[in-house]
Amino acid sequence: MINIVLLAFLAIISLAIVRIRNLFAVVMLGGIYSLLMASIFVILDAVDVAFTEVAVGAGISTILMLGTLALTTSREKIPMHTPLLPLIVTFITGAMLVYGTWDIPAFGDASAPANLHVAPYYLERSMVETGVPNVVTAVLASYRGYDTLGELTVIFTAGIGVLLLLGRRRETPASASEQKVAASGGTGRSDPGKETASDDGGSASKGSAT
């Protein structure tokens, strides 16, 4: 029963996100969507995933989206093309996904492949081998340590990428010399001696800035 209510809410919110043009409301609805999704994860007994979904989906990404909206506008543009092609693509993808669910074993089926492969080993041995009662932590940090290292590298790379793309621009010698030429009303055809001089000035100002 509660599953049906939550899924109905999810469907309503997705439709609202598609319909609403005010991006501020869309971001807020996205946060609510994450919160409902986390409730579903709790019902499925996946508390760690629910925790991550609440912290990242409903918390941080909402804040980051609001920060993005502060940089851009909060109204979505009216699309120029007809929605026919995206609609067809969505319908075909959705139909294929629904078709795919027909072969999925029933929820909690003990003979499902996912429950027969390495899961019994982790459930039986993780406490003995690692001494960590939370199996999820044991799997993430120890048995699948390589994967988590890779995930952390992805986050690291994302952070570095944002810093490189959006971080405050340092004055490079080239742009400094361009500004200098523009400021002095130069014709844009500077002789080499002038260029090296302005280059020196650029690096000096960079040194003082840092």
Added chain:
Amino acid sequence: MRHHIILRVVAKLSIPFIMLYALYVQFHGDFGPGGGFQAGVIFGAAFILYALIFGLDNALKVAPMNVVTFFISIGLLLYAGVGVAALFYGGQFLDYGVLASDSVSGQHLGILLVELGVGITVAAVMIAIFFTFADRGR
């Protein structure tokens, strides 16, 4: 937001508890739900809340950008360093069993350190991304 006295007081009261909760999630992740990733996000949220209420300039005084970027790499280095340390103790990369006298406590130590590395990097990345966005908006 500097003139909203209710927001300021409530934020000032709740930020220490948010940080304490992040540490709880971090170090209790072995026993209950949670772990480095969630703890890092919550810890970063405390700084983000501070920046939202008291302004970016004050937040940058608490966590200067070069310190934050420093911690981004420290977390990842800690994670990879635990793996390399396992190599030096005669095990395989990220095989924590050799880190202590017996295998189980070695595993426990390795998991604790690795989760700490995850938490540090995630918190620093979240803070850095938000500060960068907020800095762009000025």
